Amino acid sequence: MKRTWYSYPYLVWMVIFIVIPFLLLLFYTFTVNTDKGLMFTLDHIKRLWDPIYLMVLLRSIVLAIICTIICLIIGYPVGLILASREYRSKKVLALLFVIPMWINFLLRTYAWMTLLEKDGLVYTILKFFRVPNPQLLYTDQAVVLGMVYNFLPFMVLPIYSVLTKLDKNIIEAAEDLGANYITILKRVIVPLSLPGVISGITMVFMPAVTTFIISRLLGGGHYILVGNLIEQQFMVVGDWHFGSAISFVLMVVILVSMGIMRKYDNEYEGGAIW
Amino acid sequence: MRKIARFFGIILVVVVFLTILAGCGGTSRAQLKVYNWGDYIDESVIDEFEEKYNIDVIYDTFATNEEMYVKIKGGGSDYDVAFPSDYMIERMIREDMLEKINFDNIPNYKYIDDRFKNLDYDPNNEYSVPYMWGTVGIIYNKKMVDEPVDSWQILWNEKYAKQIFMLDSSRDSIGITLKMLGYSLNTRNLDELEQAKEKLIEQKSLVLSYMGDDIKDAMIGEQAALAVVWSGDAVYMKRENPDLEYVIPKEGSNLWFDAMVILKGSKNKKEAELFINFMCEPEIAFRNTDYIGYSTPHIEAKKMLDPEILNDTTAYPTDEELANCEVFEALSDIIQEYDRVWTEVKAATK
Structure with a gap:
């Protein structure tokens, strides 16, 4: 397609908000302020190899993977139901799924704090069923819950959109050839919907691995994740160099995992959001 | 199709341009940017100040001294008045981040208890006016x-x-x-x-x-x-x-002591001094103290406090403690x- 003049605003946008910040990030990652002025250094990256920081990175990735898996387990059936014949015409259900996203996610996370806190609704219910130690707020579980709740729509929507575009004739053909529903699901629907699944996974995993506000509010500042660590370097400590170095490493991790995803994605064309 | 796109493109440019213009042609009222701890003022006091002096106050809050320091040090913010604590004031003086206050413009400074003047963080009392302790x-x-x-x-x-x-x-x-x-x-x-x-x-x-x-x-x-x-x-x-x-x-x-300071490069030093003076007016200082519960270095405000609070060692501890x-x-x-x-x-x- 020929590049036309009205694509320039977008290019300018990209340069200002993506390219320049990225260059700044690289600059801060590999420099240090000494008496002699700015010097090239790898110290910030090296400092990250301290087991304490590696554990934070590892914990963030593990929590993000757990969150992605739970989202997939819940999200795929939901996508199937929403796209099924019975509900296809009723757009209301899909709408209901989207409506919570109209409310700021910070507010929704604060709402969870009230639900989970001691003597809150969830606490009281769990206590009623004699669950020992029902304190959920400020634990790992609360953080995962908050992430799943906030990011689930990003899993459901791409899957839903791929499933609705599925050619129904193919399914009918499979039925004519005597396949039962399980076989159709396994051999036809799931493989054809993989692009949606993959964009869903990327769209959940990426915000989950970088989140800092969910872990701060629901994790109580205990379970600091890599996002918190970066935020702390910029907002509290003022060590932009180390903060940039952590961001840089995180970016590499994300790019690598996206690269792996991309490899699978290319095998199934179309339908994906990317 | 191209024609329509171009038409909308032009409209967009015009709208953006007008918005920027509107942003520049600001109000004639003077502005004062204040950076304070969260939940650390009776907010009705700000409205009263705005009304009395016809000055717009832009009021932001922070949670720790470090957060405030990093934001101001990082540049880009143009606060006039801030409320740091003792050690942070010392550090900011050392790093030349504060403006000297002209105490002729702060007549209400006389109400501040001498115990809270010339403390180690600001030994000659040039940069800060105590707010709470x-x-x-x-x-x-x-x-x-x-x-x-x-x-x-x-x-x-x-x-x-x-x-x-x-x-x-x-x-x-x-x-x-x-x-x-x-x-x-x-x-x-x-x-x-x-x-x-x-x-x-x-x-x-x-x-x-x-x-x-x-x-x-x-x-x-x-x-x-x-x-x-x-x-x-x-x-x-x-x-x-x-x-x-x-x-x-x-x-x-x-x-600890929290004090009001004027930040280096403030374009509204006069308004900043007006604000600090206003905060030291007995009635205003009392309302702030009563609202937030901290201990005041202000003699007159302390006199107005409920004796029950004055006798409570939480806010006014004994020398022994x-x-x-x-x-x-x-x-x-x-x-x-x-x-x-x-x-x-x-x-x-x-």
Whole structure:
């Protein structure tokens, strides 16, 4: 397609908000302020190899993977139901799924704090069923819950959109050839919907691995994740160099995992959001 | 199709252009940008100031001294007045971040108790006007804690696992740990700092959450038994929930002062001085003190306070209680070590 003049605003946008910040990030990652002025250094990256920081990175990735898996387990059936014949015409259900996203996610996370806190609704219910130690707020579980709740729509929507575009004739053909529903699901629907699944996974995993506000509010500042660590370097400590170095490493991790995803994605064309 | 796209393109450009223009042709009212601690003023006071002097106040808040420092140091913000604490004022003076105040424009300065003038952080009293003062201590719920609370040690007691709130603030949390270990909270000894770090990491499994202003609501709502808090917040919490009690542990604690300063490069120095003077008017100072609960250095405002508050040692502790207390010093070179220790405490897996 020929590049036309009205694509320039977008290019300018990209340069200002993506390219320049990225260059700044690289600059801060590999420099240090000494008496002699700015010097090239790898110290910030090296400092990250301290087991304490590696554990934070590892914990963030593990929590993000757990969150992605739970989202997939819940999200795929939901996508199937929403796209099924019975509900296809009723757009209301899909709408209901989207409506919570109209409310700021910070507010929704604060709402969870009230639900989970001691003597809150969830606490009281769990206590009623004699669950020992029902304190959920400020634990790992609360953080995962908050992430799943906030990011689930990003899993459901791409899957839903791929499933609705599925050619129904193919399914009918499979039925004519005597396949039962399980076989159709396994051999036809799931493989054809993989692009949606993959964009869903990327769209959940990426915000989950970088989140800092969910872990701060629901994790109580205990379970600091890599996002918190970066935020702390910029907002509290003022060590932009180390903060940039952590961001840089995180970016590499994300790019690598996206690269792996991309490899699978290319095998199934179309339908994906990317 | 191209024609339509071009038409919308032109419209868009015009709209953006007009918006920018509208932004530039601002109001004729003078503006004052104030940067204060969260929940640290009776906000109706700001409206009154705006009305009286016809000045727009843009009011932002921060949660820790470090956060404020980083934001101002990073540039890009153009605050006129800020409310840092003692050690941060010392550091900002040293780094040439503050403007000298013309005290001729602050006649109400005469109401400030002499005890709070010429303190170490601003020895010649050129840069700051005291706003509030207080201590750091433990607030506990009498229904949940049956033993006497008189030492920081109780925050390391397994009995209160997951019943403790700590302040998410490096100097305060490291400071009280150093005090518990019997060291100065201004230590420059790396070995002592390492010990404090080990202690804080050991404590992590007992702490329910590291928070700032949220502690107030959480303690009033009896979410936990013990918390480290600033004295003025304790006054407020005790008012809301009579089961709460505040102590300054026997090992000593931190005695602090928050003061109003004018930031270097302020374009509205005159308005800033008007604001500081206004905040020192007896009636205004009283309303702020009464609202936020902290201890005032203002003689007239103190006289107007309810005697019940004046007799409460939470806000106005005895000299005996203050005997072991120390004021934070700005620790120029070693401060990075404090930051590193706190980062590692927060990052540590218990």
